[in-house]
Amino acid sequence: MKPVTEVRSRTAVLPFENIDTDRIIPARFLTTTERAGLGRHAFNDWRYTDDGGDNPEFPLNRAEARGCAIVVAGRNFGCGSSREHAPWALLDYGIEAVISSEIADIFRSNSLKNGLLAIVLAEAEHRELIENPGIELAIDVAARTITLPDGRAFAFALDGFARHCLLNGVDQLGFLLDAGAEIDAYEQHAA
Amino acid sequence: MSAQTIIDKIWDAHLVRAETADTPGILYIDLHLIHEVTTPQAFSELRARGLTVRRPERVLATLDHSTPTLPADAHGQRPYASKDAENQVRQLEANCREFGIALEGWDSDDRGIVHVMGPELGATQPGMTIVCGDSHTATHGAFGALAFGIGTTEVGHVLATQCLLQRKPKTFAIHVDGRLRPGVGAKDLILHIIGVIGVGGGTGHVLEYRGSAIEALSMEQRMTVCNMSIEAGARAGLIAPDDTTIAWLAGRPRVPQGADWDRAAARWRALRSDDGARFDREVRIDAADIGPTVTYGTHPGMVMPVHASIPAARDAQEEKALAYMQFGGGRPITGEKVDVVFVGSCTNSRLSDLREAADVLRGRSVAAGVRMLVVPGSVRIKREAEAEGLDAVFTAAGAEWRDAGCSMCIGMNGDIARPGQLVVSTSNRNFEGRQGPGARTVLASPRVAAVAAVNGCITDPDTFLEHAA
Ligand code: SF4
Numbered sequence: 001m002k003p004v005t006e007v008r009s010r011t012a013v014l015p016f017e018n019i020d021t022d023r024i025i026p027a028r029f030l031t032t033t034e035r036a037g038l039g040r041h042a043f044n045d046w047r048y049t050d051d052g053g054d055n056p057e058f059p060l061n062r063a064e065a066r067g068c069a070i071v072v073a074g075r076n077f078g079c080g081s082s083r084e085h086a087p088w089a090l091l092d093y094g095i096e097a098v099i100s101s102e103i104a105d106i107f108r109s110n111s112l113k114n115g116l117l118a119i120v121l122a123e124a125e126h127r128e129l130i131e132n133p134g135i136e137l138a139i140d141v142a143a144r145t146i147t148l149p150d151g152r153a154f155a156f157a158l159d160g161f162a163r164h165c166l167l168n169g170v171d172q173l174g175f176l177l178d179a180g181a182e183i184d185a186y187e188q189h190a191a
Numbered sequence: 192m193s194a195q196t197i198i199d200k201i202w203d204a205h206l207v208r209a210e211t212a213d214t215p216g217i218l219y220i221d222l223h224l225i226h227e228v229t230t231p232q233a234f235s236e237l238r239a240r241g242l243t244v245r246r247p248e249r250v251l252a253t254l255d256h257s258t259p260t261l262p263a264d265a266h267g268q269r270p271y272a273s274k275d276a277e278n279q280v281r282q283l284e285a286n287c288r289e290f291g292i293a294l295e296g297w298d299s300d301d302r303g304i305v306h307v308m309g310p311e312l313g314a315t316q317p318g319m320t321i322v323c324g325d326s327h328t329a330t331h332g333a334f335g336a337l338a339f340g341i342g343t344t345e346v347g348h349v350l351a352t353q354c355l356l357q358r359k360p361k362t363f364a365i366h367v368d369g370r371l372r373p374g375v376g377a378k379d380l381i382l383h384i385i386g387v388i389g390v391g392g393g394t395g396h397v398l399e400y401r402g403s404a405i406e407a408l409s410m411e412q413r414m415t416v417c418n419m420s421i422e423a424g425a426r427a428g429l430i431a432p433d434d435t436t437i438a439w440l441a442g443r444p445r446v447p448q449g450a451d452w453d454r455a456a457a458r459w460r461a462l463r464s465d466d467g468a469r470f471d472r473e474v475r476i477d478a479a480d481i482g483p484t485v486t487y488g489t490h491p492g493m494v495m496p497v498h499a500s501i502p503a504a505r506d507a508q509e510e511k512a513l514a515y516m517q518f519g520g521g522r523p524i525t526g527e528k529v530d531v532v533f534v535g536s537c538t539n540s541r542l543s544d545l546r547e548a549a550d551v552l553r554g555r556s557v558a559a560g561v562r563m564l565v566v567p568g569s570v571r572i573k574r575e576a577e578a579e580g581l582d583a584v585f586t587a588a589g590a591e592w593r594d595a596g597c598s599m600c601i602g603m604n605g606d607i608a609r610p611g612q613l614v615v616s617t618s619n620r621n622f623e624g625r626q627g628p629g630a631r632t633v634l635a636s637p638r639v640a641a642v643a644a645v646n647g648c649i650t651d652p653d654t655f656l657e658h659a660a
Contacts, residue, residue, distance in 0.1 A: 033231035110342035
């Protein structure tokens with residue numbers, strides 16, 4: 001994983017609650033055996049019209065949302081399945097951070113492992129971002145803050161280890177492999 | 192030592208290294224279930240790094256999601272939904288061969304939906320840590336195991352090290368006291384629970400279902416309940432093992448044998464939350480309050496008693512959901528015309544579920560214009576159902592009797608509904624487009640689903656069966 005230290009972008013807002021992983025990437029695109037190339041199916045059934053054109057109703061299709069790397073979404077984003085295809089699709093689509101007042105556990109864990117910032121804010125702060133689409137935010141991973149254009153900073157919680165992995169591009173599998181002797185000892189003891 | 196919950200006990204027993212402020216714990220995984228959809232990229236990663244599978248005997252593989260439920264043609268060609276779907280199945284076959292993993296594949300009598308097969312084989316056992324690249328892994332919690340879904344990166348971690356990096360989850364006790372009314376089942380119960388705590392209500396927690404109504408459930412019913420823990424946002428949900436659990440597991444192919452079985456059974460019986468153990472959250476539900484329950488919206492927390500009126504939208508979110516469902520707030524849900532009925536999925540595809548649906552269909556027909564699919568959860572269930580003539584009941588009624596797999600629960604194999612069609616489904620997710628683009632899903636028990644098939648519209652099973660009897 002590449003290190004992720006900061007994300008600066010205007011926000012695009014998806015004001016809907018409970019955006020599930022079937023919305024983010026419908027199941028019929030999960031037959032791939034690769035990680036790459038899922039971006040064109042991100043939000044597929046929402047983003048395109050039946051004839052394959054861009055759906056003007058989909059907030060991320062609006063001109064002002066184009067190129068935004070930060071999505072602010074309604075409560076309980078990423079609920080549903082464990083498919084890691086969801087963060088893969090979002091990253092490939094160009095999204096680097098998702099902000100909500102609640103993010104589903106498995107989606108959040110999958111996202112952080114792929115360098116997609118999945119950030120939970122307090123409700124009032126979240127509401128402010130939902131109500132003000134298009135503002136420029138600066139997310140600082142080391143400081144665990146989101147800075148607004150007026151200079152205020154919203155703090156967010158991020159597990160110390162997840163932060164360390166993001167900042168340094170740590171390979172978590174490597175970390176586990178380094179614990180090989182302890183795993184051996186556990187297995188001998190448990191046997 | 193202070194009083195502990197069953198979750199604490201299983202957690203502590205599997206710590207290879209305890210967590211600190213700076214690092215998560217290293218948790219040992221006893222059983223790793225895999226299927227074709229969420230594993231190819233994990234095996235590719237192993238291959239790229241020159242790694243092997245640390246404990247292949249602790250991995251069990253099946254084919255379920257992308258698999259056709261119609262038989263192969265005369266040349267042995269199966270009707271895959273796409274080349275990609277077929278390729279995904281072939282990749283899992285090849286990966287299992289290469290890495291020495293047991294695969295219950297096309298030729299196996301044990302193949303089934305991953306969460307149906309594990310328990311059936313007795314691979315799922317009390318006290319275990321169980322993971323799978325699949326959010327409904329919570330199903331295995333019915334046996335008093337700590338079982339949860341993981342992503343593909345973590346599938347790679349477990350394949351290579353048999354371990355996961357984890358922070359300890361919070362605990363949440365769901366007490367269900369009293370007795371379920373006749374004709375009210377596990378599906379009604381779990382839909383009701385999700386309605387009470389909400390779709391995000393369990394986030395960050397592991398649920399323990401407790402109380403007299405839970406203890407009275409059969410293993411099949413417990414699996415239905417634990418299965419949908421994720422629909423309340425919880426990664427896992429479990430029920431303490433008891434005599435029901437042990438009797439169900441006895442004699443299954445993968446359980447310990449002889450004296451080992453006796454020792455294991457004694458250990459399992461002792462595995463429960465201590466009196467006075469503290470949970471981070473608790474909620475109490477009275478079983479007598481629950482009737483036949485269905486969803487009316489586009490997430491599993493939008494539930495209602497089937498006899499009631501559809502709740503009016505309280506906000507823009509619910510308005511959007513009702514518009515998608517083409518339902519009007521304040522109107523009854525009974526009478527809504529049904530296009531497709533699906534009985535299947537890891538929630539409700541076990542023999543008892545098929546019997547429940549067959550009991551309604553016996554001597555009756557699926558209404559004209561309604562398509563009904565019945566898809567057993569495993570090859571073994573299919574055989575057992577056929578041995579007692581359930582297939583004949585379904586086909587005589589005009590339903591389609593299929594081969595085992597996930598089928599219309601997720602629609603990856605091509606079993607989907609058309610845009611706008613209303614599906615009454617015994618599966619677990621009513622998200623927009625889950626059962627096909629534009630398809631509308633009402634989640635229900637096998638009984639409610641079967642009654643809807645016969646009547647051609649959503650119907651209160653209590654009044655329907657009373658009149659029909
Ligand atoms: S039946 Fe449905 S929920 Fe269960 S494993 Fe298959 S796709 Fe997932």
